[in-house]
Amino acid sequence: MAAQSNNPVVSLTDVSKTYKLGEVDVPAVKGVTFHIPRRRFSVIVGPSGSGKTTLLNLIGCIDRPTGGRVVVAGQDLATLTDNAISDFRAQKVGFIFQNFSLIPVFSAYENIEYPLLLLGVSAAERRRRATSMLEAVGLIDYGKQRPNQLSGGQKQRVAIARALVKDPEFVLADEPTANLDSHTGASIIELMRRMQEQYATTFVFSTHDRQLMSHADETFTIRDGVLVDHVTGATSC
Amino acid sequence: MLMLKIAARNLFRNTRRSITTLGTITIGAAAVMVFGAYITYIQYGVQTNAVQQTGHLQVFRNGYFAFGTASPGPWGIDHYSTVLSLIRNDQTLQRLSAVVTPIQSLAGIAGNFENNTSKTFFGVGFVPSERDRMKQWDEYGTESRGLKHSGLHDNDLSKGVTGMGLVRILGLCDRLHLDSCPRAIQPAASLSQFVGDDRPPSANLADLASRDKPEGDAATNLNPTIDLLAATAGGAPNVVSLQIANVEIQPFKELDDNYVGMNIGLAQDLIYGRGEHKATGIVLQLHRTEDLRAARARLLSLFKERGLDLEVRDFTDLNPQYNQIIGLFRSIFSFITLIIGIVVLFTVSNAMSMSVIERTGEIGTTRAMGVRRQGIREQFLVEGSVLGVFGSTAGVFVAQLVAFIVNHAGLTWTPPGAGAPVPLRLYTNGVDALVVLTWIGLLVVSAAAALIPANRAARMPVVDALRHV
Numbered sequence: 001m002a003a004q005s006n007n008p009v010v011s012l013t014d015v016s017k018t019y020k021l022g023e024v025d026v027p028a029v030k031g032v033t034f035h036i037p038r039r040r041f042s043v044i045v046g047p048s049g050s051g052k053t054t055l056l057n058l059i060g061c062i063d064r065p066t067g068g069r070v071v072v073a074g075q076d077l078a079t080l081t082d083n084a085i086s087d088f089r090a091q092k093v094g095f096i097f098q099n100f101s102l103i104p105v106f107s108a109y110e111n112i113e114y115p116l117l118l119l120g121v122s123a124a125e126r127r128r129r130a131t132s133m134l135e136a137v138g139l140i141d142y143g144k145q146r147p148n149q150l151s152g153g154q155k156q157r158v159a160i161a162r163a164l165v166k167d168p169e170f171v172l173a174d175e176p177t178a179n180l181d182s183h184t185g186a187s188i189i190e191l192m193r194r195m196q197e198q199y200a201t202t203f204v205f206s207t208h209d210r211q212l213m214s215h216a217d218e219t220f221t222i223r224d225g226v227l228v229d230h231v232t233g234a235t236s237c
Numbered sequence: 238m239l240m241l242k243i244a245a246r247n248l249f250r251n252t253r254r255s256i257t258t259l260g261t262i263t264i265g266a267a268a269v270m271v272f273g274a275y276i277t278y279i280q281y282g283v284q285t286n287a288v289q290q291t292g293h294l295q296v297f298r299n300g301y302f303a304f305g306t307a308s309p310g311p312w313g314i315d316h317y318s319t320v321l322s323l324i325r326n327d328q329t330l331q332r333l334s335a336v337v338t339p340i341q342s343l344a345g346i347a348g349n350f351e352n353n354t355s356k357t358f359f360g361v362g363f364v365p366s367e368r369d370r371m372k373q374w375d376e377y378g379t380e381s382r383g384l385k386h387s388g389l390h391d392n393d394l395s396k397g398v399t400g401m402g403l404v405r406i407l408g409l410c411d412r413l414h415l416d417s418c419p420r421a422i423q424p425a426a427s428l429s430q431f432v433g434d435d436r437p438p439s440a441n442l443a444d445l446a447s448r449d450k451p452e453g454d455a456a457t458n459l460n461p462t463i464d465l466l467a468a469t470a471g472g473a474p475n476v477v478s479l480q481i482a483n484v485e486i487q488p489f490k491e492l493d494d495n496y497v498g499m500n501i502g503l504a505q506d507l508i509y510g511r512g513e514h515k516a517t518g519i520v521l522q523l524h525r526t527e528d529l530r531a532a533r534a535r536l537l538s539l540f541k542e543r544g545l546d547l548e549v550r551d552f553t554d555l556n557p558q559y560n561q562i563i564g565l566f567r568s569i570f571s572f573i574t575l576i577i578g579i580v581v582l583f584t585v586s587n588a589m590s591m592s593v594i595e596r597t598g599e600i601g602t603t604r605a606m607g608v609r610r611q612g613i614r615e616q617f618l619v620e621g622s623v624l625g626v627f628g629s630t631a632g633v634f635v636a637q638l639v640a641f642i643v644n645h646a647g648l649t650w651t652p653p654g655a656g657a658p659v660p661l662r663l664y665t666n667g668v669d670a671l672v673v674l675t676w677i678g679l680l681v682v683s684a685a686a687a688l689i690p691a692n693r694a695a696r697m698p699v700v701d702a703l704r705h706v
Contacts, residue, residue: 062605062699083609090607097703101602105246117239118607 008035015068094163170202266632310470313515345467360497362504365389402494585686601702621687
């Protein structure tokens, strides 16, 4: 099954990914083709081991496919060197991780500022954008706190701000509510949805969370490494 | 800057491990610097003793040093006062030299015939006032406590100095009232009881000596007199008497048991008699050792210009033990430095490896955010270097503290080549090169120790790093 879209931010064509475990080849994604539209809240759903995270890794340019073609933001990743892909990620892709993955020696403010430092943004501009982002996620009073001084929900808010501060082509979130209680998870979903609309960016999630699925504009269902369903504007599971 | 900030903060992330690693580098750096300061002190001490004794440079007739020491008479420098004037009047050498003075080496038999004892000796004749000036040389402030004044005078040819061992062997300790010189032990039975009444061979020498000997010194409070027998340049035996004005303990037993120092005039009388007086060598003591090369070059150029067949030897040639002692200490220093370097290498490497393991997830995150492999590698190299900088810098202060304590503890010791104890000093001033090299060396070792963990971190696949728990 192939999902089609006009001017997609991500295009996967017959993409496959096989891991080698010792002498055994383990296929994680098998010939998947789909396109993720721009400025949408897209969700990749499926049971554990179905290949969601592998797909997200391929989309996020942190893994390379063993077959097929991945085009992200108009760029065919197969043509890029490792350094070029790193630079590409720095500019175009924002990540939100299940376990927050904030840099522990940085304050909340510095964590948000860090992607801008990697892009060589001026100090004044960094300050403006990081402060604005801290405010947007409701943590303006927590800028100096280190991650270990923040709650799970606050950490994820910082992670969202960090992902969005560089104004990426799209944000990838791998089960962003998995480590949060349902109440906090709901507020994080709310925040992400609001930010997606406010910044008119593209969000792509992998999730089990039904709350999150209910907010999706696009839902891609994957099972055993194969795309089995694509629904626009409603949840399919 | 960002890397430095991250590195500095990561130091405090696992405080105990960082303190252990920093402590190792600090102690290692301090140990290298303190031991280096000690070696420098040894070098300066040995050099000071050597230069006080033999000067920086000595001029000989070409070939004397290799072949002529057994017969100094024939190898004497003809018209040495002309050569002396040539050196003393040269503007370059005048500026570089503290003392320019002639010496006459000699060897023979020293006898105390009142005690029926005799002993081979080797000695040197010198200008007493200039020898005393030479003993004031202390470029490095080692406060060498060797005998500063020989008790000899330029116009008094009758007096000399000897090694403690020589006066002991000649049975003169009692007469000289030397506390540290043991009383002579007499043999159980006289040799004449077994061999008859033949006089020992030395008796003939005693007869010879008695002709020149001042009378009655044993009955007075005058210092004792010994007789020196040597072959003249022409090969005939000659004897002079020498009153022992002073005793100088020599650094080595062989020298101490054989040394006789005297006015050069007396030495020349003994070797040349009434013939032309020559000198075995001309000693140059420089103000600063670093001028040695320039002074030697100037001397050689001067001799070449004048067609003089003379050779120049420096204090390391004249005191072969100097290079042996310095070489020994330097090899020990190198060995200790190597061991410290290896310990620091493994300690830092271990700390950085642990850090890479603990921060695998963080490595994955930063790589996902766009940090290049080289960026990760540099980050860990910077962290290793920061450990090296902090540890080495702390080591400099610890070394200064140790040196301060040692230098103010009033410790003394007798270094190799010295005849008397000297204050124990750790030279931390004037060893800037040692401090800088140690600092840089341990910084490089720390950075090198981080190289393998840094490469491992840089090569980590992003996906695997992110998956790490």
